[in-house]
Amino acid sequence: EAGVAQSPRYKIIEKRQSVAFWCNPISGHATLYWYQQILGQGPKLLIQFQNNGVVDDSQLPKDRFSAERLKGVDSTLKIQPAKLEDSAVYLCASSPGNTDDDEQFFGPGTRLTVL
Amino acid sequence: GNSVTQMEGPVTLSEEAFLTINCTYTATGYPSLFWYVQYPGEGLQLLLKATKADDKGSNKGFEATYRKETTSFHLEKGSVQVSDSAVYFCAFRYYKLSFGAGTTVTVRA
Numbered sequence: 001e002a003g004v005a006q007s008p009r010y011k012i013i014e015k016r017q018s019v020a021f022w023c024n025p026i027s028g029h030a031t032l033y034w035y036q037q038i039l040g041q042g043p044k045l046l047i048q049f050q051n052n053g054v055v056d057d058s059q060l061p062k063d064r065f066s067a068e069r070l071k072g073v074d075s076t077l078k079i080q081p082a083k084l085e086d087s088a089v090y091l092c093a094s095s096p097g098n099t100d101d102d103e104q105f106f107g108p109g110t111r112l113t114v115l
Numbered sequence: 116g117n118s119v120t121q122m123e124g125p126v127t128l129s130e131e132a133f134l135t136i137n138c139t140y141t142a143t144g145y146p147s148l149f150w151y152v153q154y155p156g157e158g159l160q161l162l163l164k165a166t167k168a169d170d171k172g173s174n175k176g177f178e179a180t181y182r183k184e185t186t187s188f189h190l191e192k193g194s195v196q197v198s199d200s201a202v203y204f205c206a207f208r209y210y211k212l213s214f215g216a217g218t219t220v221t222v223r224a
Contacts, residue, residue: 003158033212042204042214043159056211091159100147100166100208106159 002026004107006092012113018080021110025073025094031055032069033104034077035091043091049075050098079112087114117142121205121215128195128222136190136218138179138205146209148172148181148188153202153217162190162203195222 005024013019025032030051035043046065047057051072060067064083069075079086089109095102122137140146150162150172163172168183179190188205200222205215 040216042206042216044214045211048211093159100164103161104212108158 004092004094004105006090006107006110008110009108010111010113012115013082014115015084016081018078019082019112020076020078021090021092021112023075023077023092023107025075025092026105029094029096029105030072031095031098031102032075033093033095034067034075035093037089037091037109039088046077048098055098082112082114084114087112117146117207117209117213119205119207119213119215121203122218123216125219125221128220130196130222130224131194132222134190134192134195134199134220136203136205136220138188138190138215140186140188140205140207142186142207142209144209145183146207148179149206149208149212150177150179150188150190151204151206151214153204155201159204195220197222197224 007022032049034046036046037043046060047067048055049069052069067077089111091109092107093104095104119140147166149164151159152162153159163174165172165181171180177192179188202217202219204217
């Protein structure tokens with residue numbers, strides 16, 4: 001079974017530029033998550049989708065971050081404009097459902113460097 | 116607010132040594148508790164979990180017991196191998212998954 005796919009794996013941009021990350025979850029997984037992992041810290045949830053609806057985006061900086069999950073499958077996370085403090089690894093995860101019994105499977109992440 | 120605190124690293128051990136990584140949580144309810152592991156060059160993956168008090172999670176020789184009275188979920192392994200070198204994250208789920216800062220473990224041959 002294929003895992004969670006993310007692209008690109010690495011991205012370097014200058015501050016004030018825009019960037020987009022793509023995630024393809026495990027087939028059949030209804031729930032999709034985007035996390036931000038700053039160096040030396042644990043992952044922090046940015047947004048959670050259930051199918052194509054947003055369940056939790058309370059920690060998403062909505063003035064610059066946006067995410068969508070069209071058709072309830074793939075998802076895109078965008079940052080516009082980027083700031084230096086956005087340098088981090090962006091992790092996508094998916095799970096069959098939204099309970100404690102539904103294990104979250106993580107992708108390899110996209111490492112963003114903002115110069 | 117709800118949070119999880121885990122032992123700071125890095126931790127360096129010799130093969131066959133005993134490993135303990137401390138983790139404590141603060142929560143208003145009774146969250147499910149998890150340990151995740153990130154091996155070098157790989158994605159984050161679930162190592163073990165416990166969903167209620169006194170439950171013991173175990174996998175790959177690792178164990179952790181959900182202790183409500185001490186609000187702890189310490190990770191232990193009796194004899195580590197070089198292949199256990201990784202970053203270990205304690206996490207809890209109370210509506211959403213929240214992670215500790217991670218502990219880097221290096222096992223020397």
